[in-house]
Amino acid sequence: MLETSANGPFVTGKVRLEHAVGMHARPAVKLTKLAKRFQAQISIRASETADWINAKSVAKVMALRAPRHSMIEIKAHGEDAEAAVAALVDLVATDFPDVGP
Amino acid sequence: MRADVAGLAYRGRTASIGFACGPFVRLGSTAGGARTPGSPEQETRALRHAIESSSEQIAELAAAAGGEAAQILEFQVALLEDQDFLDPVFAAIGAGAPADGAWSSALDEQIADYNSASDEYLRARSSDLADLRDRVLRILRGGESEVVKIPSGAIVCADDLPPSRFLEIDWSGGGGLALLHGSPTSHVAMLARGRGIPMVVQLGSVSNGVVALLDGEGATLELDPSTAQIGLFERRKENHRKSRASARAILRRPAAIWRGERIRLLINIQRVEDLEHADAQYADGIGLMRTEFLLTGPDGIPDEETQYRTYDAVLRWADKRPVTIRTFDAGGDKPVPGFTPHGETNPFLGLRGLRLCLARPDIFTVQLRALARAAMRGNLKIMFPMVTVPAELEAARALFAEVVKGLQAEGIGAMLPELGIMVEVPAAALAIGDFKAAFFSIGSNDLAQYVLACDRSNGTLAPLLDPLHPAVLELIARTAEHGRRHGIGVSLCGDMAGDPACVPALLHCGLRELSVNAPALAQIKQTIDRLSHGGGGG
Numbered sequence: 083m084l085e086t087s088a089n090g091p092f093v094t095g096k097v098r099l100e101h102a103v104g105m106h107a108r109p110a111v112k113l114t115k116l117a118k119r120f121q122a123q124i125s126i127r128a129s130e131t132a133d134w135i136n137a138k139s140v141a142k143v144m145a146l147r148a149p150r151h152s153m154i155e156i157k158a159h160g161e162d163a164e165a166a167v168a169a170l171v172d173l174v175a176t177d178f179p180d181v182g183p
Numbered sequence: 184m185r186a187d188v189a190g191l192a193y194r195g196r197t198a199s200i201g202f203a204c205g206p207f208v209r210l211g212s213t214a215g216g217a218r219t220p221g222s223p224e225q226e227t228r229a230l231r232h233a234i235e236s237s238s239e240q241i242a243e244l245a246a247a248a249g250g251e252a253a254q255i256l257e258f259q260v261a262l263l264e265d266q267d268f269l270d271p272v273f274a275a276i277g278a279g280a281p282a283d284g285a286w287s288s289a290l291d292e293q294i295a296d297y298n299s300a301s302d303e304y305l306r307a308r309s310s311d312l313a314d315l316r317d318r319v320l321r322i323l324r325g326g327e328s329e330v331v332k333i334p335s336g337a338i339v340c341a342d343d344l345p346p347s348r349f350l351e352i353d354w355s356g357g358g359g360l361a362l363l364h365g366s367p368t369s370h371v372a373m374l375a376r377g378r379g380i381p382m383v384v385q386l387g388s389v390s391n392g393v394v395a396l397l398d399g400e401g402a403t404l405e406l407d408p409s410t411a412q413i414g415l416f417e418r419r420k421e422n423h424r425k426s427r428a429s430a431r432a433i434l435r436r437p438a439a440i441w442r443g444e445r446i447r448l449l450i451n452i453q454r455v456e457d458l459e460h461a462d463a464q465y466a467d468g469i470g471l472m473r474t475e476f477l478l479t480g481p482d483g484i485p486d487e488e489t490q491y492r493t494y495d496a497v498l499r500w501a502d503k504r505p506v507t508i509r510t511f512d513a514g515g516d517k518p519v520p521g522f523t524p525h526g527e528t529n530p531f532l533g534l535r536g537l538r539l540c541l542a543r544p545d546i547f548t549v550q551l552r553a554l555a556r557a558a559m560r561g562n563l564k565i566m567f568p569m570v571t572v573p574a575e576l577e578a579a580r581a582l583f584a585e586v587v588k589g590l591q592a593e594g595i596g597a598m599l600p601e602l603g604i605m606v607e608v609p610a611a612a613l614a615i616g617d618f619k620a621a622f623f624s625i626g627s628n629d630l631a632q633y634v635l636a637c638d639r640s641n642g643t644l645a646p647l648l649d650p651l652h653p654a655v656l657e658l659i660a661r662t663a664e665h666g667r668r669h670g671i672g673v674s675l676c677g678d679m680a681g682d683p684a685c686v687p688a689l690l691h692c693g694l695r696e697l698s699v700n701a702p703a704l705a706q707i708k709q710t711i712d713r714l715s716h717g718g719g720g721g
Contacts, residue, residue, distance in 0.1 A: 110258070115261070140264075141267060147305070
């Protein structure tokens with residue numbers, strides 16, 4: 083999805099969190115690690131009313147306290163924003179699979 | 184070891200099953216010496232260095248441990264690399280705060296935040312953060328990790344134990360872990376289960392000793408045991424080993440059969456996490472889900488939505504299998520601030536169970552709303568505890584029906600589930616035919632306490648409190664007979680069901696449904712199998 087704002091183009095995505103215990107330590111670590119591989123500024127939130135937080139901060143992602151079945155929204159802007167959103171949506175949608183380093 | 188004097192025994196909660204006997208080692212909490220702060224630049228450098236060294240240490244531990252342990256430690260490493268988290272710490276140092284103070288207060292804030300979470304899993308993460316805080320502080324304060332020599336095979340006792348400390352201990356010679364606080368869902372508990380190290384948590388307070396016996400199954404710690412205690416311990420351990428081996432094979436068989444009749448074996452759960460036990464999947468359903476744990480969270484009694492999610496999670500786990508949820512059973516030996524009455528002279532005979540819920544419709548209605556919604560999601564049955572007369576069941580039914588109507592009027596899907604009662608008051612057992620219940624579940628612990636007039640929290644009365652007393656069995660048999668004659672399900676969910684010595688008597692009383700804790704499931708199924716094949720007492 084593409085959307086524009088005053089700060090330039092944003093790429094956004096939405097995905098439902100299916101992880102059994104919600105956004106806990108291991109999913110949060112995987113999400114931030116993946117986010118850090120991209121140059122783009124990436125923000126996420128777990129409900130429409132919440133503030134956007136930095137997807138590269140494990141402390142902030144844990145603080146989302148996102149329970150199972152919550153809808154995770156992702157937005158990014160920057161050169162590789164589209165790839166970043168696609169990768170993060172895929173990570174959540176596939177329930178944080180274990181992959182090699 | 185003293186030959187004749189019994190040592191002190193403590194009971195906690197099981198975090199990891201197994202048996203260990205070894206030297207008792209009590210770990211103190213990390214005491215940090217004070218340090219003299221330097222300039223903001225020096226302090227910034229000191230913290231950067233401490234963070235880097237910590238990262239390296241943790242990475243080494245993770246590499247050595249591998250697997251699940253490495254994943255747990257990854258969270259700590261990620262936090263040390265989190266600029267959003269570190270920036271305010273360095274900003275505070277720039278403004279003149281000492282490195283150790285700035286670091287501690289940032290971590291303490293996070294720890295307090297995690298501790299206040301309503302989710303037990305999240306609360307358990309606070310020990311990971313305390314671990315990280317202390318590691319960085321030890322380096323900052325120059326004292327390298329305190330060295331307590333832990334002999335191989337020791338029973339290690341601590342207030343709580345961070346995962347990295349667990350990994351630093353040499354468990355190759357066995358041993359066990361006894362925590363005064365801690366939680367069965369902590370990372371350490373996961374590690375202990377993974378390594379097969381017995382672990383008991385929430386022991387409260389423990390005195391000192393030289394030798395300890397740790398029974399992860401019975402959740403007991405015995406210090407400086409007598410030879411008699413050691414003998415009993417060894418017997419429990421041997422029984423456990425033997426029964427595990429053969430029982431696990433039996434567990435996989437579809438049903439327990441006794442004299443051609445199917446015996447349903449269900450499980451009791453105290454909280455949702457109990458479903459994680461490896462044997463839980465083999466149960467025919469959930470015979471008793473206690474809900475009191477919902478009353479003791481740090482945020483007080485949870486709202487309808489939180490309760491609904493909890494019940495829904497259990498129903499989803501059970502799929503088509505039946506789930507019997509018991510409404511709040513507070514009072515008696517389970518006081519809850521803001522809910523149970525103060526100053527009762529005899530709380531076991533006081534305002535408890537359904538009596539209390541009917542007196543507090545403000546709290547009860549919220550639970551009934553959550554349950555009425557959950558009833559749409561699976562095979563849900565509701566039972567009321569501590570019922571004396573049919574009027575109480577009918578009052579609860581009327582309130583429940585009103586709640587369902589209210590929800591439906593709001594356009595929310597809800598239905599009235601099957602309603603049953605606990606049979607634990609002798610009057611209810613004696614007048615069982617007067618109750619219009621969909622099922623009965625015998626609460627043998629309370630039934631025995633009331634029939635035998637023995638406070639079950641009074642240890643000195645333990646020899647008198649015999650659940651196999653003919654008067655108790657008589658009431659169980661009457662209830663079972665009534666159910667059989669009228670086609671009403673009768674189960675038993677007290678400790679008797681999980682005690683192999685009691686099972687023959689229960690089957691002879693006519694019970695065909697037993698509900699036990701998940702760790703006892705295999706052994707009880709095996710007991711029934713043996714009885715069925717002409718074993719002793721069958």
